[in-house]
Amino acid sequence: RTPVRPGTALELPVLGRGGVPASGVTAVLLNVTVTGSSGGGYLTAYPTGAARPAASSANYTAGQTVGNLVVAALGRGGRVSLFSSDGSPYVLADVVGWYGPAAGGAGYHPVTPARLLDTRAAAAVRPGQGVDLQVTGRGGVPATGVRAVVLDLTALAARGGGHLTVHPAGTPRPGTSSLNSRAGATTSNLAVVPVGRGGRVTVWSSGGHPHLLADVVGWFGATGARFRPLVPARVADSRPHTPVQPATTLRLPVLGRGGVPATGVTAVALNVTATNASGAGHLTVYPTGTARPATSNLHHVRGGVVPHLVWVPVGRDGSVTVYSSGGRPYVVADVVGWYGR
Numbered sequence: 215r216t217p218v219r220p221g222t223a224l225e226l227p228v229l230g231r232g233g234v235p236a237s238g239v240t241a242v243l244l245n246v247t248v249t250g251s252s253g254g255g256y257l258t259a260y261p262t263g264a265a266r267p268a269a270s271s272a273n274y275t276a277g278q279t280v281g282n283l284v285v286a287a288l289g290r291g292g293r294v295s296l297f298s299s300d301g302s303p304y305v306l307a308d309v310v311g312w313y314g315p316a317a318g319g320a321g322y323h324p325v326t327p328a329r330l331l332d333t334r335a336a337a338a339v340r341p342g343q344g345v346d347l348q349v350t351g352r353g354g355v356p357a358t359g360v361r362a363v364v365l366d367l368t369a370l371a372a373r374g375g376g377h378l379t380v381h382p383a384g385t386p387r388p389g390t391s392s393l394n395s396r397a398g399a400t401t402s403n404l405a406v407v408p409v410g411r412g413g414r415v416t417v418w419s420s421g422g423h424p425h426l427l428a429d430v431v432g433w434f435g436a437t438g439a440r441f442r443p444l445v446p447a448r449v450a451d452s453r454p455h456t457p458v459q460p461a462t463t464l465r466l467p468v469l470g471r472g473g474v475p476a477t478g479v480t481a482v483a484l485n486v487t488a489t490n491a492s493g494a495g496h497l498t499v500y501p502t503g504t505a506r507p508a509t510s511n512l513h514h515v516r517g518g519v520v521p522h523l524v525w526v527p528v529g530r531d532g533s534v535t536v537y538s539s540g541g542r543p544y545v546v547a548d549v550v551g552w553y554g555r
Contacts, residue, residue, distance in 0.1 A: 217250070218257075218298035218305055225262050229292035232309040239288055241443035241551070243311040243406055245392060246296065247281035248274045248303045254519075255300030260445055261289025266297055269446035269548035271485060273519040274303060279375075279394045283310070283404040283523040285483050285550045287443035308390040310406055311362075313441045320361050321438020322553050324431065324481045324527045327366070327500070327509040328353030331417075331428035334371075341376070341421040346383050350413030353430040360409050362434040364525060366511055367417070368402040368427035369395035376422030382410025387418055395424045400496075400513040404431075404523045429509040431525055432481075439480040439553035446485065447472030450547040453489070458538035458545055460495070465502055469532035472549040479528050483551040486536065487521040488514040488543040495541030497522075502529030506537055514543055523550075 218224050228244075230236040248257055256270040272282040286294040296305055313319075331347050339345055349365075351357035369378060377391040393403040407415045417426060450466045458464050468484075470476040488497055496510040512522035526534050536545055 217302040218296065219302055220298060220300045223295040223297040224305060226294045226296060226307055227292060228288065228294060228309060234309055234312045238314045239292070239312050240315070241285060241287045241313040241441065242294065242309055244284045244286060245281055245308040245310055245390065246272055246284045247279065247306040247391060247394065248272050249279040249306070251276055251278065251301035251303035253301035255298060255303070257305065258297045259284045259286040260295055261287045262293035262295045263290030264445055267446045269448055269485070270487060270521060273487060273521050274301065276301065281391065281394050281403055282521050285443060285523065287445065313443065320434040320436065321440060323433050323435060323438045324525065325354030325433065327429045327431045327507040329427065329429050329509055331426055333425045338423040338425050339419040340423060341419060344416045344418040345426065346414045346416050347428060348414050349430060350409060355430060355433045359435045360433050362406055362408045363415065363430055364432040365405045365407065366402060366429040366431055366509065367393050367405050368400060368510065368513065369393055369424040370400040370427070372397055372422035372424035374422040376420040376424065379418045380405045380407045381416055382408045383414035383416045384411030395422050397422065402512050402522055439555060441551055441553055443551040444473040444549060446548045446550045449549050450545065453544045453546070457542040458536065459542060460538065460540040462538060464536040464545055465533050466536060466547055467533040468528060468549060474549055474552045478554045479552050481525055481527045481553040482534065482549055484524045484526065485521055485548045485550055486512065486524050487519065487546040488512055489519045489546060491516055491518065491541040491543035493541035495539040495543065498537040499524045499526050500535055501527045502531055502533040502535045504529065514541060516541070
C-alpha cells in the first residue's frame with residue numbers, strides 16, 4: 215500500500231526491532247529489496263538527519279525485483295533513511311545484523327575469496343529444497359571459533375522467478391529473502407549468515423530451479439577487525455568516457471578517501487555498480503597486488519545497472535582492483551565503511 219514516492223525518503227526505525235538492541239548500535243546490515251516500481255531509478259540508504267549523499271545503494275528498472283545488502287549507519291532517532299529517485303517502488307528491508315562499539319562483539323577476518331559451491335555440474339535446486347553447505351574448515355575459514363560467514367551468492371540459469379534464503383543449518387527458515395532470481399538472468403548478492411549445526415549454512419530456494427554459486431569472502435569470530443560505518447561517499451566513477459575493457463582491470467585507491475583513514479585499514483566495504491555495459495560479463499574485486507581469485511562479485515547484462523556490496527581487503531598500495539570479464543561496463547564505487555583494529 216505504501217510505495218516510496220519519487221524524491222522522498224522512507225525513515226526506517228531499526229532500534230529494538232528484529233533482534234537489534236534498543237541502544238549501543240552504530241550501524242545495521244539490511245538486505246533491501248525493491249519491487250513493483252513503475253519506472254527506473256535508484257535507492258540510497260543513509261543516516262536519518264544527515265545530508266543525502268550522492269551515492270546509490272540499489273538500482274532498479276520498471277517491474278524489476280532486485281535486492282542488495284546494505285550497510286547503514288544510524289541517524290536521528292536510531293533510524294535509516296531510504297531515498298527513492300524515481301519510479302515509486304515498494305521497499306522491503308530485512309535486518310541481518312548490527313554493529314556496536316569497538317569493545318565486545320565479533321571481529322571480521324577477510325579471506326582470499328574461494329568457491330565453496332557450484333551446482334552447475336550437478337542438479338539445479340528444486341523449489342522448496344535447501345542445500346546444506348559446509349563452511350567451516352574450508353576456503354580459509356577455520357574449523358572452530360567461527361560465529362558467522364560472509365558469502366557472495368549467485369543464482370543463474372533459472373527457469374523462472376524465485377528467491378533464496380540463507381540461514382544457519384538446523385534452525386527454522388526465516389520469512390525473509392537473501393537473493394532474488396529471474397528466469398534466464400544471473401543475479402548476485404552478499405550474505406552474512408551465522409554458522410549452524412555442524413559448521414554449515416542452508417541455502418533454500420522458493421522456486422525457479424536456479425543453479426547456485428557460493429564464494430566465501432570472510433568470517434566473524436571473537437576477535438578480529440572492527441567496523442566503522444561511514445556516510446556513503448563516491449570514490450570512483452568511470453562514466454562517461456572510460457568503460458572497463460574485456461579482461462582488463464581498474465585500480466581504485468581507497469585509503470584516505472571518502473572518510474577512510476590513510477592507515478590502520480584492513481578492508482573496505484564498497485557498493486560497486488556496473489552500468490551501461492555493451493554486453494554480458496562479471497566483475498571481480500580483490501586487493502591490488504594479489505592474484506585474481508577465480509570468483510565473481512556481480513554479473514551484468516547489456517544496458518543493465520547492477521549494484522553489489524563488496525567487502526574487500528586493501529592492497530599493498532592502498533587500493534583495490536576491479537577486473538572485468540567482458541561487456542565493457544562503466545564502474546561506480548561508493549565507500550560505506552571500513553574494517554580495522
